[in-house]
Amino acid sequence: DQQVKQNSPSLSVQEGRISILNCDYTNSMFDYFLWYKKYPAEGPTFLISISSIKDKNEDGRFTVFLNKSAKHLSLHIVPSQPGDSAVYFCAASASGGSNYKLTFGKGTLLTVNP
Amino acid sequence: GAGVSQSPRYKVAKRGQDVALRCDPISGHVSLFWYQQALGQGPEFLTYFQNEAQLDKSGLPSDRFFAERPEGSVSTLKIQRTQQEDSAVYLCASSQGQGRSPTQYFGPGTRLTVL
Numbered sequence: 001d002q003q004v005k006q007n008s009p010s011l012s013v014q015e016g017r018i019s020i021l022n023c024d025y026t027n028s029m030f031d032y033f034l035w036y037k038k039y040p041a042e043g044p045t046f047l048i049s050i051s052s053i054k055d056k057n058e059d060g061r062f063t064v065f066l067n068k069s070a071k072h073l074s075l076h077i078v079p080s081q082p083g084d085s086a087v088y089f090c091a092a093s094a095s096g097g098s099n100y101k102l103t104f105g106k107g108t109l110l111t112v113n114p
Numbered sequence: 115g116a117g118v119s120q121s122p123r124y125k126v127a128k129r130g131q132d133v134a135l136r137c138d139p140i141s142g143h144v145s146l147f148w149y150q151q152a153l154g155q156g157p158e159f160l161t162y163f164q165n166e167a168q169l170d171k172s173g174l175p176s177d178r179f180f181a182e183r184p185e186g187s188v189s190t191l192k193i194q195r196t197q198q199e200d201s202a203v204y205l206c207a208s209s210q211g212q213g214r215s216p217t218q219y220f221g222p223g224t225r226l227t228v229l
Contacts (some may be wrong), residue, residue: 004156006195030126032216033219034218037221041224042223043118043120043205043220043221043222043223044157044205045217046217047219049217057212087120087209089156089157091156094215095216100145100209100216100218101147101159101162101173102147102149102157102168102207102218103159104156104157104158105156105157106154106155106156
């Protein structure tokens with residue numbers, strides 16, 4: 001039973017436009033969420049995170065929105081650049097105790113076309 | 115500063131061989147995690163260390179998998195009697211630890227292929 005779902009395996013956008021990647025979760029104990037970017041043959045690279053006490057976090061071209069009632073988060077990239085082409089993973093953790101193990105979605109392949 | 119490093123980057127093993135995968139976390143990071151990523155999937159949690167203590171090994175798929183972090187820094191994931199289903203990328207991540215930023219930083223992974 002997948003607790004973190006990324007329902008779009010792939011997304012294609014034009015350079016300069018907005019990319020919106022979506023993620024849904026089912027476990028109400030999750031209270032910390034992260035987005036990672038992954039290039040082939042490399043490990044996931046941390047992009048941005050959000051705590052459940054917030055509904056928005058922004059860092060440069062990247063903004064993450066959290067809708068706790070819908071158990072949904074999204075990553076907005078504006079403007080999109082060809083170098084953003086990668087697989088994006090949504091991850092979640094429940095911070096109770098000292099174990100911050102992450103539960104990942106299956107990823108969304110973003111392609112930004114020049 | 116240096117990030118998380120893993121070695122070897124690639125490992126090919128014959129079925130039944132034992133393998134050892136090494137992880138060097140970011141200096142000073144208390145928490146260390148191992149994940150397994152199968153093709154087309156997201157990483158899945160294997161085990162977690164806080165310093166040298168292995169606090170959670172609930173994700174280890176069988177008793178053939180063993181991890182240690184004897185001095186609270188470098189960690190080794192050992193797989194005994196490898197099987198074809200063990201073929202995957204094994205990722206190591208570290209974080210500052212409890213009470214501080216929970217963000218995990220990943221190494222490049224070790225791609226294990228069992229023939």
